Amino acid sequence: MAEGVNEMVRDGAEAKVIRKNNRLVKSRIPKRYRVRELDERIRRERTRAEARLISQARRAGVATPVIYDIYNSTIEMDYIEGKPLKYVISEDLCEKLGELVGRLHAAGIIHGDLTTSNIIWDGSRMWLIDFGLAFSAEDLESRGVDVHVLFQTLQSSHPNHEALIDAFCRGYYRTLESAKDVLERVVEIESRGRYS
Amino acid sequence: MTLVLGIEGTAWNLSAAVVNEDEVVCEVTHTYKPATGGIHPREAAQHHARFASWVMSNLFDELADKSISPNDIDAISFSQGPGLGACLRTVATAARALSLSLEIPLVGVNHCVAHVEIGRWKTPAKDPVVLYASGANTQVLAYRRGKYRVFGETLDIGVGNALDKFARSAGLSHPGGPQIERYAKDSVNYVNLPYVVKGMDFSFSGLSTAATDALQKHTLEDVCYSLQENAFAMLVEVTERALAHTGKTEVLLGGGVGANMRLREMLDIMCDDRGASFYVPEKRFMGDNGAMIAWLGLLMYKAGDTIGVEDSHVNPNYRPDMVDVTWLKE
Numbered sequence: 001m002a003e004g005v006n007e008m009v010r011d012g013a014e015a016k017v018i019r020k021n022n023r024l025v026k027s028r029i030p031k032r033y034r035v036r037e038l039d040e041r042i043r044r045e046r047t048r049a050e051a052r053l054i055s056q057a058r059r060a061g062v063a064t065p066v067i068y069d070i071y072n073s074t075i076e077m078d079y080i081e082g083k084p085l086k087y088v089i090s091e092d093l094c095e096k097l098g099e100l101v102g103r104l105h106a107a108g109i110i111h112g113d114l115t116t117s118n119i120i121w122d123g124s125r126m127w128l129i130d131f132g133l134a135f136s137a138e139d140l141e142s143r144g145v146d147v148h149v150l151f152q153t154l155q156s157s158h159p160n161h162e163a164l165i166d167a168f169c170r171g172y173y174r175t176l177e178s179a180k181d182v183l184e185r186v187v188e189i190e191s192r193g194r195y196s
Numbered sequence: 197m198t199l200v201l202g203i204e205g206t207a208w209n210l211s212a213a214v215v216n217e218d219e220v221v222c223e224v225t226h227t228y229k230p231a232t233g234g235i236h237p238r239e240a241a242q243h244h245a246r247f248a249s250w251v252m253s254n255l256f257d258e259l260a261d262k263s264i265s266p267n268d269i270d271a272i273s274f275s276q277g278p279g280l281g282a283c284l285r286t287v288a289t290a291a292r293a294l295s296l297s298l299e300i301p302l303v304g305v306n307h308c309v310a311h312v313e314i315g316r317w318k319t320p321a322k323d324p325v326v327l328y329a330s331g332a333n334t335q336v337l338a339y340r341r342g343k344y345r346v347f348g349e350t351l352d353i354g355v356g357n358a359l360d361k362f363a364r365s366a367g368l369s370h371p372g373g374p375q376i377e378r379y380a381k382d383s384v385n386y387v388n389l390p391y392v393v394k395g396m397d398f399s400f401s402g403l404s405t406a407a408t409d410a411l412q413k414h415t416l417e418d419v420c421y422s423l424q425e426n427a428f429a430m431l432v433e434v435t436e437r438a439l440a441h442t443g444k445t446e447v448l449l450g451g452g453v454g455a456n457m458r459l460r461e462m463l464d465i466m467c468d469d470r471g472a473s474f475y476v477p478e479k480r481f482m483g484d485n486g487a488m489i490a491w492l493g494l495l496m497y498k499a500g501d502t503i504g505v506e507d508s509h510v511n512p513n514y515r516p517d518m519v520d521v522t523w524l525k526e
Contacts, residue, residue: 013440013470032469033462034429037386112395135394145395 015132019079024065026132028073043073046132051075053109053134060107062100063127080129082122089116089158091167096126098171101147104128106176110135110142114150116157140178144185147172151186199264200271200497201255201294202490205287206279206307207332208235210244212255213486214269215494220487222258224251234360234370235331241282248290266298271502273493276304277514278333284510292505301502303493307484308333308516309344311450313495314488319475321448325438327431327463330451330483331356331371334398334431336438337516339524344516347441348396348434355427356453358400362423365408366416376420377456383421387414391426396437398430428459432466439472449476452483495523 065078112133213223228243274291363372467474
């Protein structure tokens with residue numbers, strides 16, 4: 001493990017993420033436009049919900065970071081060593097990813113931000129990270145939007161996206177019973193163009 | 197110069213205006229005011245039917261004062277939806293009659309898109325994320341690939357409707373928004389109320405009910421204050437997400453709830469923190485008005501988007517993302 005590492009991983013609108021050695025510290029940023037009591041409540045609730053969903057996903061067989069501590073609106077968790085999927089993408093890995101997302105959806109969890117930067121491959125295992133926009137849902141629309149966001153990332157950054165999407169679907173069918181209905185909904189969502 | 201006469205009447209406000217490329221030439225409005233409670237759809241439609249000829253004759257008188265004859269008008273536009281069905285049908289009938297008798301084209305206008313376009317006309321905003329917050333409609337819109345896409349919207353009732361419902365149950369008269377704003381100014385005691393943002397969408401009906409229940413234990417001032425804080429923070433959060441998602445750098449506010457100074461202040465702070473520009477048109481162009489229907493009618497007329505009477509059906513559920521934005525060049 002790298003010692004003495006202390007770097008800003010992400011400085012976003014909603015949260016900032018700092019890597020401290022082999023831990024990742026994610027803190028939600030206060031919003032000045034919200035009254036203080038409300039702002040603190042939202043950040044606290046969302047932090048707890050995120051931590052809960054990360055743990056739930058792991059219990060459902062989806063590899064996610066182990067959480068060490070939760071305080072106020074901060075989560076301390078494992079830093080996952082490995083490469084984001086976007087640098088190592090292949091049909092084989094996309095099929096694995098399909099299985100992974102199918103298991104997540106079967107467990108009633110929507111990731112909310114399935115981009116190839118939020119999927120880590122460590123050489124033997126595939127990890128899902130950043131559950132900041134995750135929520136519990138089992139309806140077709142939520143699952144469809146989740147998959148749609150991923151397909152868009154594939155389409156915009158990988159020339160062989162059709163084969164990658166086909167591979168994803170093969171894996172997704174294997175682990176989610178309603179896969180066919182979800183993938184049909186994805187086509188409808190694309191035609192609306194709202195999330196693009 | 198092109199002259200277009202537009203008629204708005206989706207809900208409580210009956211308003212007709214004539215615009216050209218440069219300005220609103222004239223506008224005449226007659227507003228339905230319920231004796232008690234909120235908007236009654238049938239009464240609102242009856243109001244529009246009763247005062248349509250009054251509005252039109254006053255409008256034509258004003259045009260005559262400016263030496264403009266009805267024959268100078270190039271097209272008639274009207275709100276085709278969304279709105280209350282009976283109101284929409286009444287206004288569409290008036291528009292069709294004018295179109296046939298003056299023998300000029302008809303333009304069917306989407307009411308939500310009209311709010312966006314009048315804001316773009318009357319402020320420096322060019323390509324904004326739009327927060328459209330009114331009684332019945334609450335949406336976050338932005339232009340992308342030929343359409344105004346809905347990035348976030350209410351899952352149940354409009355934010356103005358939520359405020360009005362609460363106001364009625366608290367014994368305040370319609371419309372409740374301005375009164376809630378007044379009471380809210382006298383409190384800084386925040387009471388916990390539901391905050392419901394799901395992905396990019398928001399929900400207000402539970403908030404309205406919870407605020408009514410909170411009156412059992414808290415003062416009207418405290419509940420008004422907290423209701424505003426929650427409802428508006430939800431709107432601002434989704435607007436900020438749409439900014440981040442689209443990479444746009446402008447926010448435009450529209451709709452009657454946009455008159456609220458606390459909502460403006462919160463949007464202003466958010467934009468300030470993000471380095472975005474925030475635009476609000478003058479008040480007469482925020483609530484429902486005939487000028488916005490005439491203005492979008494003018495844009496569409498010049499783009500060739502006219503319709504025949506046989507295609508002028510109203511659509512109470514007309515979504516903004518159903519409209520091809522033919523008048524904008526990318």
